[in-house]
Amino acid sequence: MSDAPIVNLSGYRFVHLDDLPAIQSAMKQAFSEVGLQGSVMLASEGINVSIAGTREQVTAARQWFDQDPRFADLWLKESYSADVPYRRLRIRRRTEIIAFDGQDSEKLQARRPPAPSLAPETLCQWLDESRDMTLLDTRNDYEIVSGTFPASTHLNIKHFRNFKVAVDKALAEGRLDRDKPMVTYCTGGIRCEKAAPWLLEKGFREVYQIEGGLLNYLQSCGSRHWEGDCFVFDDRVELTPELQPTGAGLCDHCQLAVPAGTECRCQLGRH
Incomplete structure (x- = not known):
């Protein structure tokens, strides 16, 4: 644990997501309300998270993830900094959460x-x-x-x-x-x-x-x-x-x- 006031969370999970617009909207509203900043990538194959905020703010994010069985107990690595290393909150939908296979990513990854x-x-x-x-x-x-x-x-x-x-x-x-x-x-x-x-x-x-x-x-x-x-x-x-x-x-x-x-x-x- 560090004395630095900002907690940085990063992690991902490969899990099938079939309601990306709804997830994007709900997450944007919840994270914006508590003042989190960072980047979240959503795709049918899963989620990739890089966010930062105070301890209270990232605790709220963890609680939001845990209420959805697809994201419950999401492993998020913690590191610390004096300031938030992001300029805004961006939650985006993509074909892949990390570019590699293209349109067939979820099918290829599963096999x-x-x-x-x-x-x-x-x-x-x-x-x-x-x-x-x-x-x-x-x-x-x-x-x-x-x-x-x-x-x-x-x-x-x-x-x-x-x-x-x-x-x-x-x-x-x-x-x-x-x-x-x-x-x-x-x-x-x-x-x-x-x-x-x-x-x-x-x-x-x-x-x-x-x-x-x-x-x-x-x-x-x-x-x-x-x-x-x-x-x-x-x-x-x-x-x-x-x-x-x-x-x-x-x-x-x-x-x-x-x-x-x-x-x-x-x-x-x-x-």
Whole structure:
């Protein structure tokens, strides 16, 4: 628990939703009434939540989720900040809660076998042991600049939509091995919920995902085996391994995190 007054909640759930306009309207009214800010994505395949407010406000949000059996006990990761890292409340309907498959997302996700989760402490132990495995970073290239596991394999993608093509390329180049155990990771876990089952479908023999994503790993294991900070998709931009804002800003041109009081290197190159 932190002394910071703002609680940030993030999480997701894959669950069939067939009344998206009604959910959107009810949630917008309930969250607006208590003054919450942030972003919620709704799709027929589920919900993706990133919201922030005072302890009283986020408690009201949890109570709202719990009154709907589809969202009851929704696992929402907590972190803390001095200010709300969102400028308004946005609740949007989309084809997917994270872009990957397109129109057939719910059907394709349902037919894929789920990949097992790996506790952060178990991954830390495997890294301690220098276990022979592929640690696959499923994030975008600009996120990786902020921080990563040095032992990772990176796909150099600009957007998660490019993940499948990048995996095919890495296989052709011999940078990925279907027979080697693989652990996938992303910031909060939602991208790996898509990527890991697809990798199993693609013929990779043994695929895991970090339980709760990087944020859960950093909270559980700190900076062990991790180098740098963690990029996040809100106004905090970057978090330290202790999950505290670094004070970085975001470059409008290249999306890189920029230390406070400095100019992005892409802008320096324009002079």
